[in-house]
Amino acid sequence: MGAGSLTLGAAATTLSTPLGEPQFHWTMVTTWPRNFPGLGTGANRLAESIVAMSGGRIAISVHGAGDLVPAYDVFEAVSKGKADMGHGSAIYWKDKSPAIPFFSSIPFGMTASQANGWLYHGGGLDLWTEVYDPFGLIPMPVGNTGIQMGGWFNKEIRTTADFDGLKMRIPGLGAEVLARAGGHPIDLPGKALLGALKDGSLDAAEWVGPYNDLAFGLYKAAKYYYYPSWQEPATVMEAIINRRSYEALSPDLQAIVMHACKAANQDMLAEYSARNPVALQTLVSRFGVELRRFPDAVIDRLRSLSAKVLEERVSKDELAARVHASYRKFQLQSLEWAAIDDATRSMRDGLL
Amino acid sequence: MGAGSLTLGAAATTLSTPLGEPQFHWTMVTTWPRNFPGLGTGANRLAESIVAMSGGRIAISVHGAGDLVPAYDVFEAVSKGKADMGHGSAIYWKDKSPAIPFFSSIPFGMTASQANGWLYHGGGLDLWTEVYDPFGLIPMPVGNTGIQMGGWFNKEIRTTADFDGLKMRIPGLGAEVLARAGGHPIDLPGKALLGALKDGSLDAAEWVGPYNDLAFGLYKAAKYYYYPSWQEPATVMEAIINRRSYEALSPDLQAIVMHACKAANQDMLAEYSARNPVALQTLVSRFGVELRRFPDAVIDRLRSLSAKVLEERVSKDELAARVHASYRKFQLQSLEWAAIDDATRSMRDGLL
Structure with a gap:
């Protein structure tokens, strides 16, 4: 030990x-x-x-x-x-x-x-x-982790071209998608992120969400905090x-x-x-972090690249194809219910 | 036993x-x-x-x-x-x-x-x-139960006046709100609902959501399935x-x-x-249940009645007031995070 x-x-x-x-x-x-x-x-x-x-x-x-x-x-x-x-x-x-x-x-x-x-x-x-x-x-x-965030950036992302050459910490399939969008994905454990953002070996980084990102102090090295997390929704x-x-x-x-x-x-x-809610308030009101939403066109482009990455990954492996089919079926059959879920959530600010 | x-x-x-x-x-x-x-x-x-x-x-x-x-x-x-x-x-x-x-x-x-x-x-x-x-x-x-449903009705709810004299099974504080809206709340255990809807002792009933409502066969006695559940969001x-x-x-x-x-x-x-997602599909596609959304004006009226019911309930009890304050604080501090949660959910139909 x-x-x-x-x-x-x-x-x-x-x-x-x-x-x-x-x-x-x-x-x-x-x-x-x-x-x-x-x-x-x-x-x-x-x-x-x-x-x-x-x-x-x-x-x-x-x-x-x-x-x-x-x-x-x-x-x-x-x-x-x-x-x-x-x-x-x-x-x-x-x-x-x-x-x-x-x-x-x-x-x-x-x-x-x-x-x-x-x-x-x-x-x-x-x-x-x-x-x-x-x-x-x-x-x-x-x-x-629940809903995650899209990551920390020092420049705004207005089009997919803004990913060109971007050195970003991002793990999993998101990394493969970012590479196809022109970026340079770099996988590092969470602990290394703040230093890497500060010394310029990273231009951007995604970790988890407000609670964990605040703990690592990522706001000290990047100004814009993007959502939604297309790469790891939860x-x-x-x-x-x-x-x-x-x-x-x-x-x-x-x-x-x-x-x-x-x-x-x-x-x-x-x-x-x-x-997460409390940490987000701290990041915005105490540390001046600016929330930014990825433009729809960027999300659409990442979505279509994601579909390709996923399809290629599962196409040659029987077990992966079965897992994908099960996952996809569950997501599909949840669509109508999810719309009712959304309608209920939209009442959320009612009684406050 | x-x-x-x-x-x-x-x-x-x-x-x-x-x-x-x-x-x-x-x-x-x-x-x-x-x-x-x-x-x-x-x-x-x-x-x-x-x-x-x-x-x-x-x-x-x-x-x-x-x-x-x-x-x-x-x-x-x-x-x-x-x-x-x-x-x-x-x-x-x-x-x-x-x-x-x-x-x-x-x-x-x-x-x-x-x-x-x-x-x-x-x-x-x-x-x-x-x-x-x-x-x-x-x-x-x-x-x-997660998100619930607004209930089963045999007539459409277009304005709050449609609650006048409505005999509806609804428990909890929702019952008190319905009464103020002109309805007659009746509390019955779930098992009794189908019979009561059929014999006319109830005009409407809310139980839980698709999974449980299907199990009790409530679709056999009512045509319209309303959302959102203003009375029991989850x-x-x-x-x-x-x-x-x-x-x-x-x-x-x-x-x-x-x-x-x-x-x-x-x-x-x-x-x-x-x-719930699978049961909802069954209710709609197999049993012809019609989904209806409560009009915004109805929801707004119920919201204002709910605030009054709640306020009166907690105003004379120190412990209830403390619980209410804690609950409200948590809801309030979650508002900004909830908006990001919603934005992420709106991507949900991306990869399907």
Whole structure:
């Protein structure tokens, strides 16, 4: 364990431990800085809930990015059993399998509530389980950032030509789309973004949304804050569990781990729902950030490029094609209901 | 136990029971017909998860409305220890305390994701706990229907005058608002609605949304399906736990019950997100239901009546006033973020 780890196993000793000392000592690695708001603290709470519900039979040490393994090595580390569990997002593993990005967020994809509907009650999680199975990993949705933002820019985006040569931090399929639009996508872990924006190695960067972007201080290096997030409308976070570690647990402990993931999924989205609005107000009124909306023509162009990127990605892989078909069917059948949802939301400012 | 109960305690014997036979035999009463889609099945899954995570140390028998106690006696039954746990919605107990309706849904109130943000990370659950404390009850949010519908009507609503003398099933504060608009609100449990619409004791009825309304066959007795739901934009379901029953549990079992509630909260909303869209398609394309939107002038009038009803309700009760202030503050500070959320949703039909 690195010096930077948060050892929740220690906390477990203060809990009632009906079965005595810990039977399992789990290691959790994450793609986030330790205790990072929402993402890191959500991973901590996931671990705490497993420790508490197991009465201390499972102890868990939680590691931030770069502690035990670098952020982007989390998938590999859990797959190989170097850690028992990981917390991150499928968006970082898109090169492991063509189907993977659907389980995080794809350009012009689902909202958070649609994604949860698809995953838990629309066949999505079964497909995800199938996709991760060859890696010895069991996936669970654990957190969703909700609506994201389009990113931080120091110049206005008026036409797609403004993307020409733009060095922008953007991961996942959004990166491939940006490249086709003429930009230079660069993938960096969140922690590196402020420095890279300041020293000019990045012209623009997207991270998450107000709550997380404020925490990294991105407003210090860019003036315009663009929406909507065409690239990640709402992104699913994941827990990945090493299958052997999981199978070593008794059925009640397995149930505890799985339900802890579902509770943490609820909790993290709720945290974003509460914190994003306040952080946005802070960014605008205290730090003078200027909100900008991408022009419709830019969105239209990105949409058509996204469709091509997606089509090429799934066309040569049977499993990816099946995942895409399931995802698309869910989105399509939700259209009419989504219109009623919108009509209801439009009343929102009524009673204030 | 009535013959209609679903005894999950029996299922527990098939699970790993590291601590032997059940230590606790809990009774759960619900306001729903047994196994009713989403609400009843969600209550079942909540019980199942507690049984599984506890390794069978807690056994739970789940009762539908009218089995052990009538639907609207659930609060009283758990408060008095006749049952250990209940599943229903705070909307049914508005006469117990002026503050209660804020924990289900109020006219022109929060969306599901805002409600969860407020409850878990905006102080809402602390207030709810305070409000239920004198009744010996511990509340937890367990499920949210998401966006609801405005209800079923056999005549079109063109102006507020069309509410004159209208006998409509509608619970909660919406009922008080309808009365001020000239209607006759009638509160009936969901199970009674189809019969009452058919025999003319009701002219109109609102229940939940497409998934649940289809299950009760309400389309058989009314032609027009109105939106938006001004009266319950998105309604929180609750678990209520008898405090003495809860305090008898060891800390790990307490943690299991609480996290089971949070996981079930996530799961139920996801189910509605998946099932409502499909049910709406069925209602419209198979059963010829006609969707109608309330005219803006009607919504405006109901909004102003709602503000009055709410103000009068909270003005004479210190705790209700505090709850209202907290709720309102959360809604207000979410306005700017909600506009960005809307802008992102408007891209939704992009990639289909």
